[in-house]
Amino acid sequence: MELLVFVVALCLATGVAGVRLSFRAHRRIGAVQRLHDGQLEGARRRVAQLEAALTQSDAARLRAEEEAFQGRRRHADLIRVVSRQMRTPLEGVLGFSDLLRLNAGGEPLSHRQRQAAERIGEAATRLLTLVEGLSALAEAERPATGRLQRVDPLLLAHRACLPLLQDAEAAKVSLALPEPQAGLTAMVDPERLMRVFADVIAGAVRRSDPGGFVEIQARRLGGEVQVTVRDNGPGLSSAQLETLFQPLAAHAIAAVGEEGARSSWPGLAAARTQLQAMQGRLEGVSAEGRGAAFIISLPAADAASTDGAPNADRLLPELSRLPHGVVLYVARDKAAVALMRRLVQDFGGLQLHVADCAAKGAAMARDLRPDAVVLDLDLATDGGAAFLTDLRTDPAMRSTPVLGVSSDPEVSRAADVAEVLHRPVSVTGLAQALTRALSGPPAMRAAS
CATH class of the missing domain: 3.40.50.2300 (Response regulator)
Incomplete structure (x- = not known):
């Protein structure tokens, strides 16, 4: 009997202890769950705050980019409008200065008057060169609106050469038309690249001596397509190369007055800006007496898209x-x-x-x-x-x-x-x- 009572008492004690442990475990589990829920809710609120801040930051960035885009467009439009409006009075100045000199037989000018007419014509020519150069720079800085396309740069170079053949023939310069190459493609804006080729090739023809040549070659180098425009003219010094790419420098502006109508201002600055808008580059290499080479580096089209x-x-x-x-x-x-x-x-x-x-x-x-x-x-x-x-x-x-x-x-x-x-x-x-x-x-x- 005593043994039975002992067993019953032991069972009751074990059951009570188990119930107490169970209640204690449930309380701890509830506390942990409440703590987890609180931390989860705090994390959710923090994530929501970060997402709101990120949304505001993106909106501010987009507004800043849009303002910069519109600012560049307004700046370019202003320069273009001013340049266009200045052409009409410049045309009158140039025309009447030419008339004064050409009509010297009918209405003779004194020596000083003839010199004054020549100075007026030279100044107007210089101003016209600057106006046209500013228009080119403004056009190059206009935000790109066209989509990049997969094109053969040598095909565009071929087309850019066609209008220049007559000038090259008049200057007695051999301009070799490039032939397209299969598989040599780049991701570019065709209109911008055509303007770049026209500027670079025209400059090479203009710098070449009679009997010289201008050739265009291309190759694939890593993730780029490099198009090289090479001439065998008198070459350029380091100062002349700097003038080509920095048209707003004081010595570049002064060169416009010295060269007059033969000036190529603004040089290749506009072409470089056009290329930078397409993730490209323009570099010049030259030595006096050994010609010049201008390397146009373009982002190559994705190799994966050319296969399959x-x-x-x-x-x-x-x-x-x-x-x-x-x-x-x-x-x-x-x-x-x-x-x-x-x-x-x-x-x-x-x-x-x-x-x-x-x-x-x-x-x-x-x-x-x-x-x-x-x-x-x-x-x-x-x-x-x-x-x-x-x-x-x-x-x-x-x-x-x-x-x-x-x-x-x-x-x-x-x-x-x-x-x-x-x-x-x-x-x-x-x-x-x-x-x-x-x-x-x-x-x-x-x-x-």
Whole structure:
């Protein structure tokens, strides 16, 4: 009996102790839970405060960036408006000073009067050079609004050289047109890069002596594409290089007065600013008597986008892929042919065949039976009339759409041509015209 009482007492004691431990554990767990909940709530409030502060900081940064953007735009617009308004009175000053000197036979000027007229003309020429230079600097500092595109820089350099060929020929300087290279692409704003090439190449031609040459080369170096414009002129000293890139320095302004109409102010400062807006660089290397070389460094297009499937959305958001079909391109200009090949390579879907003259084009058209023809209307003196007549005499080719490309802006329509594109033809315009020509039934194409 005593043993039974002892066992019952032991069980009761153990149960009571267990209940007490359980209650104590629950109390501690509740305290820990309350402490955790309090800390979690505090952390949530802190996170919310940090997110609010970050939002305010981002908003302030965006406002500052927008104000800076608008400030730069207003500054550039102001300089451009002032420069434009100054051209009219400068034109009058230059014109009347020239009249005074040219009319010296009818109304003779004294020696002092002739000197005064010459000084007036020189000062007006210097002022006009400064005004035009300020306009170039203001345009370069305008915030970029265009999207960066994947382009072949040598193709743009080729186009920039074409308007300069006449000046180079007049100066008896050999200007070698660069040929596009497959796979050599950079991410740039094409319009800005065209202006950069025009400034750098024009400067090289202007510095070259008669019988000299200007050449353009490009290479891929790491994550950059480097385009080098080299001349074999008299070269530049370190002070002259500094003047080219620092046009607002006192000695650079003074050089405008010394060189007069031959001054190239503001030099290459505007080109350097244009490149900096595209994450690029412009550097000059020269030694007196050994010519000069200007290196244009551009961010290379992503190597991953050049391998495998082309990234059409980055190039032309309006188009995904070109329609399937066979296209005959009748043109002689190598840059235009390279552009067409690049378009076909990036967007696929097309089989491209090229003929460099109308006779070859007509023969290839009879053999290939293309779905569309792109004809350079400047290829022959008759504007491609003989080719089109030959093409339409074949019954199988009467409904084939023909796109014409002309450098004459007044040519808006041509017989048997569905659509006329004017140079310079943009990649977007060319792709959209091909899409329209290849989309629709043959009868509809012929009707267009």
